[in-house]
Amino acid sequence: MSSITNVSRRRFLKGLAGAGALVLGAYYVPKALRHPNSQPGRTEADRATLHPNAFVGIDTDGTVFIVAHRSEMGTAIRTTLPMVVADELDADWKRIEIDQAIGDSRYGDQNTDGSHSVRSFFDVMRQAGATARSILILAAAQKWGVAPTEGQTDLHAVVHSASGRRLGYGELATAASKLPIPKSGIRLKTPEQWRYIGKGMTSYDLAELCTGRAIYGEDVRVNGMVFASIEHPPVIGGKVTSVDDSEALKVAGVQKTVRIDPFKPPPGFQPLGGIAVISDNTWAAFQGRKKLKIEWDNGPNATYDSEQYKKKLQATAREAGKIVRNQ
Amino acid sequence: MIQLKVNGVARSFDGDSEMPLLWYLRDILELTGTKFGCGIALCGACTVHKNGEAIRACITPMSSLAGAEIRTIEDISANGLHPVQKMWMQFNVPQCGYCQSGQIMQAIALLKDKPKPTDQDIDEGMAANICRCGTYQRIRAAIKAAAEEAHELDH
Numbered sequence: 420m421s422s423i424t425n426v427s428r429r430r431f432l433k434g435l436a437g438a439g440a441l442v443l444g445a446y447y448v449p450k451a452l453r454h455p456n457s458q459p460g461r462t463e464a465d466r467a468t469l470h471p472n473a474f475v476g477i478d479t480d481g482t483v484f485i486v487a488h489r490s491e492m493g494t495a496i497r498t499t500l501p502m503v504v505a506d507e508l509d510a511d512w513k514r515i516e517i518d519q520a521i522g523d524s525r526y527g528d529q530n531t532d533g534s535h536s537v538r539s540f541f542d543v544m545r546q547a548g549a550t551a552r553s554i555l556i557l558a559a560a561q562k563w564g565v566a567p568t569e570g571q572t573d574l575h576a577v578v579h580s581a582s583g584r585r586l587g588y589g590e591l592a593t594a595a596s597k598l599p600i601p602k603s604g605i606r607l608k609t610p611e612q613w614r615y616i617g618k619g620m621t622s623y624d625l626a627e628l629c630t631g632r633a634i635y636g637e638d639v640r641v642n643g644m645v646f647a648s649i650e651h652p653p654v655i656g657g658k659v660t661s662v663d664d665s666e667a668l669k670v671a672g673v674q675k676t677v678r679i680d681p682f683k684p685p686p687g688f689q690p691l692g693g694i695a696v697i698s699d700n701t702w703a704a705f706q707g708r709k710k711l712k713i714e715w716d717n718g719p720n721a722t723y724d725s726e727q728y729k730k731k732l733q734a735t736a737r738e739a740g741k742i743v744r745n746q
Numbered sequence: 747m748i749q750l751k752v753n754g755v756a757r758s759f760d761g762d763s764e765m766p767l768l769w770y771l772r773d774i775l776e777l778t779g780t781k782f783g784c785g786i787a788l789c790g791a792c793t794v795h796k797n798g799e800a801i802r803a804c805i806t807p808m809s810s811l812a813g814a815e816i817r818t819i820e821d822i823s824a825n826g827l828h829p830v831q832k833m834w835m836q837f838n839v840p841q842c843g844y845c846q847s848g849q850i851m852q853a854i855a856l857l858k859d860k861p862k863p864t865d866q867d868i869d870e871g872m873a874a875n876i877c878r879c880g881t882y883q884r885i886r887a888a889i890k891a892a893a894e895e896a897h898e899l900d901h
Contacts, residue, residue, distance in 0.1 A: 625835055627843075
């Protein structure tokens with residue numbers, strides 16, 4: 420076995436450990452979050468009548484809210500993970516509303532990168548959906564006075580086939596919300612029972628994406644919002660020695676400039692620093708930026724030469740290497 | 747003062763006449779369906795219609811728009827889906843979707859010029875609209891289907 424495989428297996432185990440911690444997150448929701456009026460960042464799922472865990476909410480009209488806790492960047496992850504919840508909940512996809520979460524520690528790691536969202540959260544999402552489904556079956560069984568094992572679900576409803584009785588999820592939401600959240604005996608579907616997983620669904624956002632209505636980060640508008648454009652140091656690690664912004668401030672629409680301190684090494688994901696021009700609109704910010712007169716201290720990388728570095732890399736690549744694979 | 751129409755509404759603009767249309771649409775009119783991609787007319791994400799022709803809003807100064815009729819993605823679907831948008835959905839064209847407002851506006855303009863485009867017509871007409879997700883195959887299929895649907899409606 421090669422050392423590359425060893426590395427990826429270690430990563431895989433690390434991913435599983437992370438998912439394990441989140442299974443608890445899906446089950447254990449602090450009471451304060453079940454009554455979230457005092458909590459910032461609450462979701463529609465939090466506000467719904469039945470709210471068995473952080474990812475699911477069901478209202479009395481049958482609307483099912485599913486929280487997407489990862490960031491959408493074009494992989495349709497905010498469709499995919501809620502779809503897994505909906506499948507285990509046996510919910511009708513047409514009656515799902517996806518609720519985009521903001522950053523909140525109760526969802527665990529939300530850093531959406533590394534192509535591992537499904538791998539890390541597949542089991543968590545299945546449990547979140549199946550827990551909600553179990554509690555709906557329990558509520559229906561109580562109403563009918565039958566054993567919970569006699570209850571089945573059939574697309575957004577609990578059914579008792581022996582008697583032909585049927586109650587929709589919305590009709591059960593209030594009764595189910597009064598039951599303790601089951602901690603065991605939760606039945607997951609078998610893969611043959613999946614309605615959505617692996618079936619070639621389209622994005623929840625398809626219509627929005629085809630009509631210009633989808634809101635991307637840069638499309639968010641809030642009252643009193645201003646626009647900014649940043650002149651960064653020409654060399655990474657550099658900083659502003661002095662700035663003359665008098666001409667920039669004369670551009671119509673420019674309001675002010677702001678100095679942004681450079682990062683403390685290493686750079687990581689920290690801001691590069693520089694001068695931000697704050698304006699009424701993007702164009703004014705661009706124009707103001709062109710009028711800045713900045714003197715830079717190029718810092719520790721001032722003498723760094725990309726061409727020299729490239730040559731060094733090329734020379735290193737031609738040297739005899741050390742074989743690291745296991746034969 | 748520049749007088750123009752945007753999505754059928756009369757507007758007047760008295761700001762910097764060099765401001766590109768893109769920022770007027772996005773920041774001032776808050777029509778954010780039109781996207782900022784490159785800012786130098788290389789990608790097509792900002793495509794809108796000026797008097798029915800596809801233009802790049804990011805390099806079109808307001809000074810050139812006196813009396814112009816501008817149409818954006820928001821107006822295309824104001825009264826339900828356009829045939830091109832219907833086919834975009836049927837063929838599941840978008841992935842991240844960021845370029846698709848521009849793609850759709852370009853496709854509508856293309857079909858106006860060439861109601862029955864060949865593959866070559868589509869490739870040439872759409873060549874300057876870049877999609878990083880690589881949805882080109884589905885774009886081509888959706889345009890052909892939209893052309894066929896429009897053709898059937900005519901006959």
